[in-house]
Amino acid sequence: MKLFETHAHLDLPDFDDDRESLISKCFNQDIEYIINIGFNKETSISSLELAKKHLHIFATVGFHPHDATDFDAELVKRLAREKKVVAIGEIGLDFFRNLSPYTVQREVFANQAHLAVEYELPVVVHDREAHQECYKILKDQGVKDAVFHCFSGDIIFAQQVLDAGWMMSFTGSVTYNNSQLENVVRIVPMDRFMIETDCPYLPPHPHRGKRNSPLFLHLIASKIAEIKGISPNEVAEAAFANAHKFFRIPPDPVKPAHHKAGHKK
Numbered sequence: 001m002k003l004f005e006t007h008a009h010l011d012l013p014d015f016d017d018d019r020e021s022l023i024s025k026c027f028n029q030d031i032e033y034i035i036n037i038g039f040n041k042e043t044s045i046s047s048l049e050l051a052k053k054h055l056h057i058f059a060t061v062g063f064h065p066h067d068a069t070d071f072d073a074e075l076v077k078r079l080a081r082e083k084k085v086v087a088i089g090e091i092g093l094d095f096f097r098n099l100s101p102y103t104v105q106r107e108v109f110a111n112q113a114h115l116a117v118e119y120e121l122p123v124v125v126h127d128r129e130a131h132q133e134c135y136k137i138l139k140d141q142g143v144k145d146a147v148f149h150c151f152s153g154d155i156i157f158a159q160q161v162l163d164a165g166w167m168m169s170f171t172g173s174v175t176y177n178n179s180q181l182e183n184v185v186r187i188v189p190m191d192r193f194m195i196e197t198d199c200p201y202l203p204p205h206p207h208r209g210k211r212n213s214p215l216f217l218h219l220i221a222s223k224i225a226e227i228k229g230i231s232p233n234e235v236a237e238a239a240f241a242n243a244h245k246f247f248r249i250p251p252d253p254v255k256p257a258h259h260k261a262g263h264k265k
């Protein structure tokens with residue numbers, strides 16, 4: 001199985017003890033690519049640093065609604081120009097925890113959505129209890145490429161997201177008992193979803209309570225396969241192709257060709 005991890009936070013201190021060995025383990029197993037997600041100043045910078053160390057790790061930069069009051073437009077603009085930055089995110093609205101005032105969340109989200117359009121980058125959306133407001137801001141800003149990370153809406157909102165041409169992505173929460181998400185998984189077309197662990201958060205069943213990592217990503221593919229009545233491999237392949245296209249992952253640099261000395265016609 002070939003897997004594309006589209007949302008990890010491997011730069012966080014949770015991975016300080018074994019970061020590099022875990023990354024090697026991921027790449028030695030089924031993981032081929034990892035998108036490491038920034039959510040504030042520090043993690044936007046550290047995600048890019050991590051991406052620069054590994055050919056198949058890419059970064060996103062942006063200010064999460066929890067960190068909206070620290071928003072630094074100049075920093076986002078500067079980092080967005082970096083080659084290994086493939087999206088603006090995770091950005092959005094969180095009306096569940098409400099760690100920043102509503103007005104600031106809205107303004108900062110709109111601002112960054114605008115920047116994404118200007119820099120021609122896709123958007124990784126964090127939407128918690130704010131479906132319609134996220135939808136409206138993305139529409140108002142003319143965002144064409146967006147993924148609703150850790151999709152948590154119902155089937156009606158899912159249809160709205162699909163109609164807008166956006167993607168959704170599923171975490172370990174699909175493995176929890178949540179019939180609403182099952183219905184969404186059932187209807188999402190094969191070319192419109194991605195998979196992610198959101199590690200170290202949201203470990204899939206049966207690892208709840210442990211630190212999550214990309215090594216558990218296959219469990220999410222398996223659960224989606226079970227709901228859709230297809231093979232885990234088909235899910236993994238579709239999600240892989242979708243992520244590759246969505247994040248516009250460049251081809252690997254071509255290794256310099258060996259000049260064959262003494263080669264004769």
Ligand SMILES: [Zn+2]
Nearest residue numbers: 007037090198
């Ligand atoms: Zn996240």
